[in-house]
Amino acid sequence: MTTQLSPNSGHLCYDNALNQLVNLPRSNHGTSDFSQLTSFALEVCKIQEALLGHDDSTCDRASPALKSAVDLLLERYRCIWVDKIDEINAARKTTASLNRQRNDTMPNLQYVHHCYLNIKSSITDFDRIMKLNLTYFAKNRIIFYTNDDGAERIAGILSRAAVPHTHIKMGESLAKRHRRLKIFKSMPSVLIVSGENVAIYELQDIPVDAVFQYYPSRSKHTRRVPEGIVDYEEQTKALCRFGRQGLSLIFVQDRDVRCEVVDLSIENYAKYGTYFEELDTKGQGGSLVRTLEEYLS
Numbered sequence: 001m002t003t004q005l006s007p008n009s010g011h012l013c014y015d016n017a018l019n020q021l022v023n024l025p026r027s028n029h030g031t032s033d034f035s036q037l038t039s040f041a042l043e044v045c046k047i048q049e050a051l052l053g054h055d056d057s058t059c060d061r062a063s064p065a066l067k068s069a070v071d072l073l074l075e076r077y078r079c080i081w082v083d084k085i086d087e088i089n090a091a092r093k094t095t096a097s098l099n100r101q102r103n104d105t106m107p108n109l110q111y112v113h114h115c116y117l118n119i120k121s122s123i124t125d126f127d128r129i130m131k132l133n134l135t136y137f138a139k140n141r142i143i144f145y146t147n148d149d150g151a152e153r154i155a156g157i158l159s160r161a162a163v164p165h166t167h168i169k170m171g172e173s174l175a176k177r178h179r180r181l182k183i184f185k186s187m188p189s190v191l192i193v194s195g196e197n198v199a200i201y202e203l204q205d206i207p208v209d210a211v212f213q214y215y216p217s218r219s220k221h222t223r224r225v226p227e228g229i230v231d232y233e234e235q236t237k238a239l240c241r242f243g244r245q246g247l248s249l250i251f252v253q254d255r256d257v258r259c260e261v262v263d264l265s266i267e268n269y270a271k272y273g274t275y276f277e278e279l280d281t282k283g284q285g286g287s288l289v290r291t292l293e294e295y296l297s
Contacts, residue, residue: 018073021044021070021073044081047074109233109268109271109272110240110272110274111239111245111246112240112248112274113245113248113277114248114265114276114277115248115276115278115279116249116252116258116276116278117250117278117279117281118252119251126251127157129288130154130157132288134157134158134161137163137165137190138164139188139297140188140209140296141184141188141191141206141209141210142190142209142210142212142296143193143198143235144190144193145211145212145235146192146213147216148194148195151167151193154192154214158190164183164187164190165190165192166190166191167180168180168192168193168196169194181206184206185206197234197235200237200238200241206238207244208239208246209247209295210246210248210296211236211238211239211248211249212248212249213251214250215250215251215252217253235248245295247295250276261276264276277291
């Protein structure tokens with residue numbers, strides 16, 4: 001809509017202004033679309049600015065009643081605009097909050113790079129792989145799920161290399177659990193979890209970079225925890241709850257677990273379009289190192 005000036009006087013009279021205000025597209029001032037609402041506000045502003053050139057003393061069509069009607073309508077439209085903007089902002093905040101809550105509780109596995117590492121049955125192979133990549137453990141927040149034996153081995157390797165780490169054990173008291181999580185939140189470190197899981201609400205505001213799982217060969221299990229690969233989605237929520245890209249890496253020494261990983265990869269591809277990449281361990285040039293550099297550097 002174009003603001004129409006009086007053809008004789010060259011300015012906008014109250015009667016013309018009132019007519020134009022009344023005939024503004026009704027859909028615009030009732031819309032919740034920000035662009036349409038902005039367009040409506042601009043049209044009102046143009047009419048209001050055009051009225052600034054009106055001189056009541058020289059215009060034979062000036063009328064206090066018309067001026068009052070125009071002022072009332074302008075004020076009404078201003079209130080409508082303010083209310084609609086507040087409504088739009090409130091709706092956006094609500095949507096953002098709902099999205100945040102949804103991301104907190106529902107994993108979007110497309111944000112996660114899924115990998116697994118099939119290592120030999122010898123425990124020394126796992127030690128070697130860990131030692132080759134200690135730099136990455138020291139620079140990032142990594143949750144490491146395993147069983148009791150695996151936790152002791154991982155903690156020993158990290159301790160000897162002075163890599164910060166803490167350990168949540170099965171049945172740990174809430175006070176100890178909170179202290180461990182507080183340490184994990186305060187700096188890049190490794191959180192070793194054996195026989196337990198870490199709920200998504202416990203990781204609120206903690207920027208987790210990776211979730212690792214270590215499954216030693218079955219003969220080495222005192223307790224096979226966490227409950228196999230079935231907790232995989234629950235554990236990857238730590239990575240993708242806010243849409244951050246992260247790495248999920250499973251260290252596999254158990255043949256049955258490897259089969260479960262392959263099955264889960266097929267399932268993930270069908271559901272999310274993601275799959276598990278099998279990494280190699282060929283020293284400093286292997287795909288494991290490249291993957292860690294890409295996702296944890």
